[in-house]
Amino acid sequence: MDPKIKFSTILFGSLESSAHVIGVIFIGYVGARIGLFNKSVRKFMKSLVFKILLPCLLFTQIGSGINLDTIKKTWPLPVFCIKFAVLSGLIGSFGGNLLRLSKLKKKFIFSAVIFNNITALPVGLIKALVNTGAMRVLAREDEDSSDVMSRGVTYLLLSTYFILLTKTLAEQFLPKDDQLDNSDNSANHSGEVSVVITNESDKTDTEITPLLSRMKKTGKFNRINKTLRKILRFISNVITPPIIAGTCALIVGMVPELKKVFFGDEALLYPYVTGYLKLIALMTVPMTLLSIGAQAGSISISCLEEINRDIVYIITCRYLIMPIVGIAIVLLTKGLITDDPMLVLVLMCLACWPTTIDLFSTKKEMAMLMFYSYVIMAPAISFTLIGLLSIVGYNVGKVATAL
Structure with a gap:
């Protein structure tokens, strides 16, 4: 049996x-401050990460790392994703009403509290742990x-x-920003149309009948065309490159015949x-972390003189409230779901880490949130990782009480 790991090793x-x-985040921040990562560069980085890099990472890692047995063992992942999304959404809605905001x-x-950074930040941390003794906390017996x-x-x-998937579907039902500011525009337009039709009522029946017939046909066609456009827009918004890549990876990973074609030393398509x-x-990970730093560095220093109440609430939720609640839920149900220390850590990660609703938004509020979450609160990232590894280690009996 391996000797227990000291807390100093985790630290x-x-x-x-x-x-x-x-x-890496700091380099992105400095690059933005000196003008290297301007608005057009950040926009290019967004497209590069979302449309190319992340899909490649999802396909290669998920496709090679899963099989039917893995899917059965990781059933808590989608369950806890939905559970924490609902819980954090309720906390976000409560905060908006409590602060009496627009x-x-x-x-x-709501969006900032519900969607946290579960990709670049924790993936980067796990990859950087590989050469440290702390990785033994998460290992199974005799695992490299x-x-x-x-x-x-x-x-x-x-x-x-x-x-x-959750984020994409949720965004389709959230009102757009312009709809929240101009909610009565459609009512005004419909009133204008009714006046025009009413003004034609003094025409003879022989004149109005063909006109109404054409209007009905045109109106029906427009309604069908509008509905079709909405459906196509919904599909295009939902079926994004990362979701396509993730779905293909799941299919390839769960079908042994397909997996042999794409993955393995003797795979037919591996070299090509x-x-x-x-x-x-x-x-993917370094580019995304650079983008986070660049977004944080895009905010003007004068805008940071006064921090908004909503940003304070978001940071409190993401760094304090959700981690405490999420870790408690995972620990209370751990015995019923898994004995894999790595899976326990990932389930806890679903409730931790700062927000990532749109790392490349040009809005001042988002840039401020990125600055405070990833630059000012950077030490909290270390403390969170120390806490998570310690909790997992003590629960699986791998960490000694002595330093």
Whole structure:
């Protein structure tokens, strides 16, 4: 039996891992401050990460890391994704009403509290842990550190896939920003149309009958066309590149015949498809972390003189309230769901880490939130990782009480 791990091992391993991640974010922040990452560059980085890098990472990692047995063991991931999304949504809605904010601000708080960074930040931390002794906390018996890391990244990306589905569907039912500001525009337009039709009532029956017939046909066509456009818009918004890649990865991973074609040393398509997709996927985490820093650095210093109440509430929820509630829920139900320490850590991660509703939004509020969440609160990232590893380690009996 392996000797128990000292808390100092977790402490220094977590600090080393956090330094890697925070360092990349800081470089992005400095790059934005000196004008290297301007608005057009940040927009390009958004498209690159969302449309190319993240889909490559999802396909290569999930496709190679799962099978039917893995899907059965990781059933808590979608359950806890939905559970924590509902819980954090209720907390966000409560905060918006408590602070008596406008509808636009309420939507901002709701979205920022409900959607946390479950991809770049924790994946980067897990990858940086691989060369530290702290990784032994998450290992099964006789499991290599690289295998532990790969399993953890697979769990996190499965969670990312489920959260993307939840986020994409939720955004379709949230009111748009312009709708919240101009909610009565459609009523005004419909009133104007009714006046025009009424003014034609003094025409003869022979004149109005063909006209009404054409109007009915045109109106019916417009309604069908409008409905069709809404359906197509909904489909295009839901079926995004990461969701397509994640779905393909699940199919390939669960079908052994397909998996042998894409993954493995003797896979037919590995040299021609999977190999270069894996190479591209390596850039996902550092590019996303750079983007976070660039977004945080895009805010003017004069805008930071006064912090808004909504940002304080969001940071409190994401760094304090949700971690406490989420960790408690996972620990209370751990015995019923899994004995895998890595899966326990990932379930806790679903309730932790700062917001990531739109890392590339040009709005001042989002840039301020990124600055306070990832720059000012950067030490909290280290403390969160130390706390999570310690809790998992003590619960599985791998951490000694002595330093």
